[in-house]
Amino acid sequence: MRTAHDTVAETVRVEGARILATLIRTVGDVQTAQDAVQEAVIAALATWPVSGVPPQPRAWLTVTARRKAIDILRRERVRPGKEEEGTRMLDLARTDLPSDEVVHDDLLRLVFTCCHPALSPPTQVALALRTLCGLSPAQIAGVLLTTEAATEKRLTRARRKIAAARIPYRVPPPHELPDRLPAVCGVIHSLYTAGHAPVGGAAAYDVDACTEAVRLATLLHTLLPDQPAPAAVLALLLLTEARRPARLDAAGAVVTLDRQDRGRWDAALIARGITLLNASLLASSRRADAYQLQAAIAAEHARAASYDTTDWPEILRLYDLLMSVAPSPAAGLARAVAAAEAAGAGAGLTLLADLPPTPRWHAVRAELLARAGRHAEAVQALTASLVGPATDAERRHRAARLAELRALL
Template identity: 75%
Template sequence: MTSERDAVAETVRIEGARILATLIRTVGDVRLAEDAVQEATLAALGAWPVTGVPPQPRAWLTVTARRKAIDILRRERARPDKERDGLRLIELGGSGLPPDEVVHDDLLRLIFTCCHPALSPPTRVALALRTLCGLSPAQIAAVLLATETATAKRLTRARQKIAAAHIPYRVPGADELADRLPAVCGVIHSLYTAGHAPVDGHAAYDVDTCAEAVRLAELVHELLPHQTMPAAVLALLLLTEARRPSRLGEHGDVVPLDRQDRRRWDAVAIDRGVALLNDSLRRSHGQAEAYQLQAAIAAEHARAASYDGTDWTEILRLYDLLVSIAPSDAAGLGRVVAAAEAAGPAAGLALLADLPPNPRWHAVRAELLAREGRYVEAVRALTASLGGPATQPERRFREQRRDEFRQLATENP
C-alpha cells in the first residue's frame, strides 16, 4: 500500500501543475480547478492501493480531475455558465491527455496569471509555488520566511482577488510582456531556491523542484527567445545545476566547493549556460542586470579548472556590482567569501561586520575565523549557526567542522 501512496504523491508532485494548468483553462476558475485536482488525488489514494497503479498515472489523474470538476460544477446549480463548462468537460473527458504543446501553453498562461501586476510580489511567488509546483503552505512559508497560517491566508486572498478582478488566464500581449517579466523570472528563481531548502530537511536538495524550475525557465525562454532576462535566468539555473552532482558525497553529505570533483560537473549544461549568458549580455549592450551578474559569477566558478585557479578578483568585482544594484543577504555573503579568497580572511571579516547575522552568516564567519587561527571563536560561531533552520546534511557538515575546530583549538591553545 505504501508504494501506491508513494506513486500518487510522486505523480501529483511531478504532473500536478500540468493537470491543474489545463483544468484552469477549461473551467476558468483557479479554486475550482485546485479542488478538483485535490479530490482526484484523494480518489487515487483510495483506488490505487486496491487496483494497483494505472499504466498512465497522469492520464488517470487528469480524467478523474475533470470528472471531479464536473461534479463540483453540477453541485453549484446557481451558476449556469459553469454548468455549460461542465458539459464541455464531459466532451473532453474521453479525449485523453492534451498534446504537449497545449500543456506547455497552459503552463505559460498559469505562470503569467500568477504573476499579474494586481498581485503583490510575495503573493505572486506564493501562488506560483503553490500552483506550479504543488508546494504546501509550510514549504512556501519557509521560502518567504513567513508563518504557515499567514501563507495560507495569502493564498486564499490571491484566489479571491483573481476571481473578483477577473484577472485573465492568458499570456499577455507584447505591450505588457516587458513589465510582467521581472515577476515571472523572480518566481522561477524563487522556485529553484525552494529546491535548495527542502522543508523536511532530510536532503540537501529537492531534485524534482530544481528540475521543474529549470523546465519553467526553458519554457519562458522559448516564448521570449530575444529577451535578455529569461536567457539570463536560464543561464544561471543551468550553470548552478551543472555543479549539483559534486555537491554531495556518497552518503549525502555536503562537499564544499574546494573539495568537489569537477569532473562530475555537467560540461554540456555549462557550455549552454555560458552561451545563453553571452547572448543575453550582447543583447543588453553592456548594461548588466542582477540575473546576468549572478550567472556571470556562476560561469566564473564553472570555467575554473580548479578551486585554486578560480579568478576570485573577477568574482569579487561581479559581487560588488551585484550588491550595488540588487543588495541581498545572499549576495552580501557571497561577496564576503570572494573578498576573503581574493584579499585574505581579514578582508572578508571586515565586510561581514556590515551584514545582519543569520545562521549562514555565523557559518561563514566561523570559516574565516578558523583561517586566522581563531579556533575557539570559530567553534562559538558554528554553534550559533546551528540555532536556526538548516537541512540535515548542512547541519551535519557544520557539526563536523565544529568538531574539527575544537580539535585544532586543543592542539593550538
C-alpha cells in the same frame, strides 16, 4: 519497501503542477482546480492501498481530478454561462492525457497568471511556488522570510483576487509582456531556488522543481528570444545546474566547492549558459541586471580549471555590483565569502557583521573564524548554525565539521 502512499506522494510531486495547470485552463478557476486535484489525491490515498497502484498513476490522477471538478461544478447550481459550462463539462469528461506540448503551454500560462500586475510581487512568488512547485505554506514562508499564517492569508487573497478580477489564464499579448516579464523571471528563478536550496526536509535538492524551472525558463526564452532577461535567467539556471552533480557524494553528503570533482560538471550546460549570457549582455548593451550578474559569477566559477585558479577578485567585483543593483542577504553572504577568498578571512568577517544572522550566516562565519585561528568562536558559531531550518545533508555536514573544529580546541 515502497508503499502506495509513497507512490501517491511521488506522483503529486512530479506531476501535480502539470495536472493542475491543464485543469485550470479547462475549468477557468484556480481554486476549483486546486480543490479538484486535492480531492483526487485524497481518493488515491484511499483507493491505491486497497486496489493497488494503477499502471499509469498520472493518468489516474488526471482523470479523477477532472471528474472531481465536474462534481464541484455541479454542486455550484447557480453559474453564469451555461453554454461555456457545457463545453467545460465535455472537456472534463475526457479520459485521454494532454500532449507534452499542451502541458508546457499550460504551465507557461499558469506562470503568467501568477504574475499578473494586479498581484503584489511577494504574492506572485508565493502563488507560483504553491501552484507550480507544490510547496507548503510553511516552506513558502521560509523562502519569503515571513510567517506561515501570513503566507496562508496571502494565498487566499490571491485566489479571490484572480476570481474577482477575472484575471485571464493565458500568455498575455505582446504589448503586455514587458510589464509582466520581470515578475515572470523572478518567479522562475524563485522556483529554481526553492528546488536548489529547499527550506528544511530530507532532500538536499528537489530535482523535479529544478528541472521544471529550467523547462519554464527555456519556454520563456523561446517565447522572447531577443529579450535579455529570459536569456540571462536561463543562463543562470543552466550554469548553476551544471555543477549540481558534484555537490553531493555517493552517500548524499555535501561536497564543498573547493573539494568538488570538476570533471563531473556538465560541460555542455556550461557552454550553453555562457553563450546565453553573452547574448543577453549584448542585447542589453552590457548594462547588467541582477540575473546577468549572478550568471556572470556562475560563469567565473565554471571557467576556473580548479578552485585555486578561481578569479576571486573578479567574483568579488561582480558581487559588489550585484549588491548595488539588487541587495539581498543571500548575495551579501556570498559576497563575504568572495571577500575572504580575495583578501583574507578578516575581510569576509567584516562584511558578515552587517548581515542578519541565519543558520547559513553562522556556518559561513564559523569557517572564516576557523581560518583566522579563532577555533573556540568557530565552534560556537557552527553550533548556532544547527538551530533553524536546514536540509538533512546540511546538518550532517555541519555536525561533521563541528566535530573537526572541536578536535582543534
